[in-house]
Amino acid sequence: MIPFEYVRPDSISGAVSLLLEDPEGTSLIAGGTDILSEVKDGLKRPRRLVALDGLAELRSLDVGNGSTRLGAGLTLAELSTNPRLERGYPILTQAARSVATPQVRNVATLGGNLCQRPRCWYYRDRLFPCYKKGGSVCYGATGHNRYLAILGGGPSFMVHPSDMAPALIAVDARLEAFGPNGFRTMPLEDFFDHGQSRPLQEHVLGSGELVTAIFLPSPPPDTRSVYLKARERADHDFALASVAASITLAGGVVAKANVILGGVAPTPYRARLAEAAIVGRPVDKLDLQEAARLAVSEARPLEFNRYKVSLTANLVGQALQSLLTQLKGGTSHADRL
Amino acid sequence: MKEALTAVGRSLPRAGLAAKVTGEARYTADVKLPGMLHARLLRSPHPHAEIISVDTAAALALPGVHAVLTPFDPEAAGRLAPDMTILSKRARFVGDEVAAVAADDDSLAEHALQLLRVQYRPLPFETDPQEALRPEAARIHPGGNLCGGAPMLLERGSVERGFAEADLVLEETYKVPCHSAAALEPRAALARWDGDGLTLWKTSRGVHQDRSTLAHALGLPIDSVRVVAPPLGAGFGNKDESRGAAIAALLSRKAQRPVRLDYSRHEEFVAGRVRHSAVIRLAMGVKNDGAITAIDNSTLMNTGAYLASGPGVLRRAAQGSLYLYRCPNVRYQGLLVYTNAPVAGSYRGLGAPQGHFALEVHVDRVAEALGIDPLEFRLMNHVGPEGQEGRRRSPRHEIVDTQPVEGGIPFSSNGLRECLERGAEAIQWRGRPASNPLRPPALRRGTGVAACIYRGGPGRESTARVAIHRSGRVTLATGVIEVGQGAHTVLTQMTADALGCRYEDVDVVSGDTATAPEAPITAGSTATFSSGLATVKAAAKLRGSLLDVASTLFELPRDRIYFNRGLVFSKDRPTELAALSDVAAQMPRGSLEAEATVTPGSPDYIVNSFAAHFAEVEVNLNTGGVRVLRYVAAHDSGKIINPATAVNQVEGGVSQALGLALTEELVTDPGSGVTLNGSFLEHKSPGIAAYPHLQTIFVETEDPLGPFGAKALGEPPTVPVAAAVVNALYDAIGIRFAQLPVTPDKVLDALAEASPRPRRDP
Amino acid sequence: MSTAPTQPFTSDVTLTVNGRKRTLTAAHHWTLLHLLREALDLTGTKSGCDRGECGSCTVLLDALPVYSCQVLALQAGGKEVVTIEGVASGPGLHPIQEAFINEDAAQCGFCTPGFIMSAYALLRREPSPTEADVRAALSGNLCRCNAYGRIIQGVLAAAKAMREGAS
Ligand SMILES: Cc1cc2nc3c(=O)[nH]c(=O)nc-3n(C[C@H](O)[C@H](O)[C@H](O)COP(=O)(O)OP(=O)(O)OC[C@H]3O[C@@H](n4cnc5c(N)ncnc54)[C@H](O)[C@@H]3O)c2cc1C
Numbered sequence A: 001m002i003p004f005e006y007v008r009p010d011s012i013s014g015a016v017s018l019l020l021e022d023p024e025g026t027s028l029i030a031g032g033t034d035i036l037s038e039v040k041d042g043l044k045r046p047r048r049l050v051a052l053d054g055l056a057e058l059r060s061l062d063v064g065n066g067s068t069r070l071g072a073g074l075t076l077a078e079l080s081t082n083p084r085l086e087r088g089y090p091i092l093t094q095a096a097r098s099v100a101t102p103q104v105r106n107v108a109t110l111g112g113n114l115c116q117r118p119r120c121w122y123y124r125d126r127l128f129p130c131y132k133k134g135g136s137v138c139y140g141a142t143g144h145n146r147y148l149a150i151l152g153g154g155p156s157f158m159v160h161p162s163d164m165a166p167a168l169i170a171v172d173a174r175l176e177a178f179g180p181n182g183f184r185t186m187p188l189e190d191f192f193d194h195g196q197s198r199p200l201q202e203h204v205l206g207s208g209e210l211v212t213a214i215f216l217p218s219p220p221p222d223t224r225s226v227y228l229k230a231r232e233r234a235d236h237d238f239a240l241a242s243v244a245a246s247i248t249l250a251g252g253v254v255a256k257a258n259v260i261l262g263g264v265a266p267t268p269y270r271a272r273l274a275e276a277a278i279v280g281r282p283v284d285k286l287d288l289q290e291a292a293r294l295a296v297s298e299a300r301p302l303e304f305n306r307y308k309v310s311l312t313a314n315l316v317g318q319a320l321q322s323l324l325t326q327l328k329g330g331t332s333h334a335d336r337l
Numbered sequence B: 001m002k003e004a005l006t007a008v009g010r011s012l013p014r015a016g017l018a019a020k021v022t023g024e025a026r027y028t029a030d031v032k033l034p035g036m037l038h039a040r041l042l043r044s045p046h047p048h049a050e051i052i053s054v055d056t057a058a059a060l061a062l063p064g065v066h067a068v069l070t071p072f073d074p075e076a077a078g079r080l081a082p083d084m085t086i087l088s089k090r091a092r093f094v095g096d097e098v099a100a101v102a103a104d105d106d107s108l109a110e111h112a113l114q115l116l117r118v119q120y121r122p123l124p125f126e127t128d129p130q131e132a133l134r135p136e137a138a139r140i141h142p143g144g145n146l147c148g149g150a151p152m153l154l155e156r157g158s159v160e161r162g163f164a165e166a167d168l169v170l171e172e173t174y175k176v177p178c179h180s181a182a183a184l185e186p187r188a189a190l191a192r193w194d195g196d197g198l199t200l201w202k203t204s205r206g207v208h209q210d211r212s213t214l215a216h217a218l219g220l221p222i223d224s225v226r227v228v229a230p231p232l233g234a235g236f237g238n239k240d241e242s243r244g245a246a247i248a249a250l251l252s253r254k255a256q257r258p259v260r261l262d263y264s265r266h267e268e269f270v271a272g273r274v275r276h277s278a279v280i281r282l283a284m285g286v287k288n289d290g291a292i293t294a295i296d297n298s299t300l301m302n303t304g305a306y307l308a309s310g311p312g313v314l315r316r317a318a319q320g321s322l323y324l325y326r327c328p329n330v331r332y333q334g335l336l337v338y339t340n341a342p343v344a345g346s347y348r349g350l351g352a353p354q355g356h357f358a359l360e361v362h363v364d365r366v367a368e369a370l371g372i373d374p375l376e377f378r379l380m381n382h383v384g385p386e387g388q389e390g391r392r393r394s395p396r397h398e399i400v401d402t403q404p405v406e407g408g409i410p411f412s413s414n415g416l417r418e419c420l421e422r423g424a425e426a427i428q429w430r431g432r433p434a435s436n437p438l439r440p441p442a443l444r445r446g447t448g449v450a451a452c453i454y455r456g457g458p459g460r461e462s463t464a465r466v467a468i469h470r471s472g473r474v475t476l477a478t479g480v481i482e483v484g485q486g487a488h489t490v491l492t493q494m495t496a497d498a499l500g501c502r503y504e505d506v507d508v509v510s511g512d513t514a515t516a517p518e519a520p521i522t523a524g525s526t527a528t529f530s531s532g533l534a535t536v537k538a539a540a541k542l543r544g545s546l547l548d549v550a551s552t553l554f555e556l557p558r559d560r561i562y563f564n565r566g567l568v569f570s571k572d573r574p575t576e577l578a579a580l581s582d583v584a585a586q587m588p589r590g591s592l593e594a595e596a597t598v599t600p601g602s603p604d605y606i607v608n609s610f611a612a613h614f615a616e617v618e619v620n621l622n623t624g625g626v627r628v629l630r631y632v633a634a635h636d637s638g639k640i641i642n643p644a645t646a647v648n649q650v651e652g653g654v655s656q657a658l659g660l661a662l663t664e665e666l667v668t669d670p671g672s673g674v675t676l677n678g679s680f681l682e683h684k685s686p687g688i689a690a691y692p693h694l695q696t697i698f699v700e701t702e703d704p705l706g707p708f709g710a711k712a713l714g715e716p717p718t719v720p721v722a723a724a725v726v727n728a729l730y731d732a733i734g735i736r737f738a739q740l741p742v743t744p745d746k747v748l749d750a751l752a753e754a755s756p757r758p759r760r761d762p
Numbered sequence C: 001m002s003t004a005p006t007q008p009f010t011s012d013v014t015l016t017v018n019g020r021k022r023t024l025t026a027a028h029h030w031t032l033l034h035l036l037r038e039a040l041d042l043t044g045t046k047s048g049c050d051r052g053e054c055g056s057c058t059v060l061l062d063a064l065p066v067y068s069c070q071v072l073a074l075q076a077g078g079k080e081v082v083t084i085e086g087v088a089s090g091p092g093l094h095p096i097q098e099a100f101i102n103e104d105a106a107q108c109g110f111c112t113p114g115f116i117m118s119a120y121a122l123l124r125r126e127p128s129p130t131e132a133d134v135r136a137a138l139s140g141n142l143c144r145c146n147a148y149g150r151i152i153q154g155v156l157a158a159a160k161a162m163r164e165g166a167s
């Protein structure tokens, strides 16, 4: 690994000042499970790494009545083993447990999971000066694109690798960031950005900003959620496609639905047409097949990833079916994949 | 002698394991020397290029950088193989070694690499073997892209005649991708010079072979090179080349300091040795009654940028087609092609997994067309103990090449039928449901079978030395390296029983050209067989000499004394006379030693191992995911010397080959020639979660030629796996996959084309 | 892209390794794995990928199994590290090590220290694991010899032996 300086600020303001000193040459390091690979592989050459692991401000986990706050520095293991979190938001536990391996989860943080970089093979090989490294080409568009985007692709066809992101969006999470202008919050959905302005990141943070926490509203009664993830290998593997779905019923009618797709688009993808097809319908008159079809009706597969269209539709159908079963009082275990 | 076996046939603890569970065992990368430097390699970013110049000034100016080696150093032109020098002015694949740096530490060496200024002249390149055969294709080596200049042709009878006699001929093309052995331990080497003498520690599967390669390439007398192989973090036949070690040696000579070179994981994937990808066109002719009249196999294999062990692999890809089924007319045409892709080499099973995948899936296809159950079809047609029909052509006195093409030569033993029968019973083949019930939510199950024949056992000449010391301890000196397969364990067991000492009393000396005798490389599952025979012979010789000592000592005739479990007995008394160590203490010299060299094999028989595998799989129609639920592996590897390590070997081989069947592929981008997925995350080797319930059955034919009746076991477990799984998939969803690995995308794409149907209707 | 400084940044770091407090000067870019193997010569912890993808470098960091190749040495400052060399208390073997020998839970042995560390963490937290627990706890360790069947047996046997030893 090419040497760098490692600095451990003792507050988030300290971290912000360090970031502003040399924005180009500085990277944040939380658990380090992603950034260190990037440095070792020569994808990034930071002069300085600013460590977040000493910051108590990022480490709190408050499951409250009105809302829940998850510090960005919590590890995925902490999220996946917290019983109160599991009671309130089982979808988050499911998603956290599906990430990587026990060893990764013991150090990888929530903030790091949301800010991790693409896993596209072309991006991860330093020989390709691809769009996501500041180049002008997405090699995946015409190359080996079996794992790449079927929805919302271009100019890069990367897929967002995070499992936590779709699950959090499905429970209406908000993200809190801190920067030179203090705190701001936004719906987590708006945090992800595939805009052309900042190809070197997949989110909207500005210079000197960092993620401090995630806020979760308490779910309305009669809400159920589930996270399903399809992968090629039963352990340490990213999603080929995943679905985070949640449904809220009111008087036998679907009052609200979130259907968020992971692993199929450059950012977590809201399947609006599928949501529209079920919201407002009586729960016993839902056409799940149709909703599943609509979830991918805007898909534009590349040469080698057509399979993801049916895979994603099947997962959506299965997820919705599982939610209905749960809402009808059936057991709520996630279906086996 | 049989009832006296106290070590052979028992599950004794694996040799060397105690030091591995504590972390004490030092593998190559754990060996350190004072003043040692760290080397890193500059690898070509171009698939094919001429190297015009390398400017080393900036790198050498960096404090802490001690040596740089480039193809312009005359000593780098030393030849490692007919088509490979230590460094070359021609880069032949992305990842080919271009230059090397030795520095005080790793990150400094890495930094120095970035300061090397290389001028390349990119050349046209080929990544597809079919394309590489076009007359206008870029030439990768002077002799052209077809290795050997001509196809390999092996023939028995006449396939034309066989097809004319057939009632049905089926033809299909099968594809096996390139994938990587990816042993967990990356390649490593450490070089030290003492004057003109060179000592190299390296990841190795044969120190003697490595020594002669290295001495030749470095222009040194063979006696001035010593090669030491520390414990190996597995090789799977793969760690058989010496380029890294040669580079470390040259850097070390320049820097006048010891130099260590560790491959990164990415280098291990891209610049290690991969399995040859294969395109296999197979045509089979059969009679309506199920008799096979002809098998015609055309195989195209990609050897990548260098030949390595290509010809041997190409030959092994033939053996199933040539020999697994009784058939008077067979033909094999093999093409081995250079491309600008990672180098293919030996990987567990050599070409046999590729060849068997095609053959055994094809056999199911043919059986179905004839309306015969796949197991019954195999029982009808498999080769029996008598071998192929026909007349022997090779000279009567010559040791039989163990995969002859001609008929008329019987096997030394052949338990294939029992493998099929007992495996079928264990998986309840005949009792399996006649239809394929739909399981909620969308799961389908199916069962498949595949058989295997494997040449293994007889290898080249092999030597062993067994000595007993005054203390009573016994040393076995063998050239066979312990690569993780348990070779030292079984050789120790054989020594114990052939000599009459205890298993615990034997120490193995190996992996060092300074102390170990010559042995063939640990390859082709020859360790147990060839080195086992040499070991048994040497131990028996030593027993003879010890009997002389004992006979004088106890004033008894030699033939009234025997040794067992480290004790000395008289045939005329129920209790022991003494401990063997008491006899050893009376030896005239400090120790007694016996050496034996054998050329294993026989002029009268073929020595082969056999297996039949059965897989039960479950397919998820929603996700295209495939799970192997149950697996039965029935093997004829002769007498099993150590049941525990043998079961481990079979289970590991099956699980490893499930990667080939279902998840692994090393992808080289045709547009750029870059190998894209050289990491454990991207090249998806099996983990523990998917490990199936696996049952191993040993059909213990005692082979008359093998040591204590043993035959080869190391590689056969990987050979039939992909076919058994793919046949089970057909049973489950009625889709016959002709290309590996069967990943979810292939399943979903195939399902989209054909709606799934149960194959066996109620 | 910046050029690297010729003199790497270094700092003193204090951590407890196998029960012993150590203070060393570490370069900032050193991983914990590098510190253990190169600075302390604890070579039982292996480097199979150096990218957090294989598990051969697994150690316990404050009682949790982590990939030491993806943790910086300085990140481990003030923490407690247990490596394969520190698993056994005293000169004998730990029951997991014994079980790995008895059940033949290895082939080449290169993955073995990492697997033992994951198993050690599991059995400290869950003395009576099911087979599914064992698979889940070891799912971050690759064995390329694929000795998985024996490894599962080894961990289950160790759990049993430890329960019997404790009662
Ligand atoms: C073997 C393996 C398998 C994996 N499998 C999966 C998987 O299945 N699913 C999945 O979702 N992920 C997977 N991952 C990715 C893993 O989840 C991420 O690496 C991890 O979550 C990143 O967290 P970290 O704390 O280690 O981040 P770091 O590596 O420290 O940082 C990652 C990035 O986020 C930035 N960052 C970190 N914290 C903040 C913050 N608070 N504010 C702003 N920026 C920040 C860093 O600068 C860096 O760019 C896998 C990783 C590995 C190694």
Ligand code: FES
Binding pocket: C046, C047, C048, C049, C050, C051, C052, C053, C054, C055, C056, C057, C058, C067, C068, C069, C070
């Ligand atoms: S070496 Fe750390 S996980 Fe592979």
Ligand code: FES
Binding pocket: B184, B233, B234, B484, C106, C107, C108, C109, C110, C111, C112, C142, C143, C144, C145, C146, C147
């Ligand atoms: S025993 Fe060889 S990698 Fe596990």
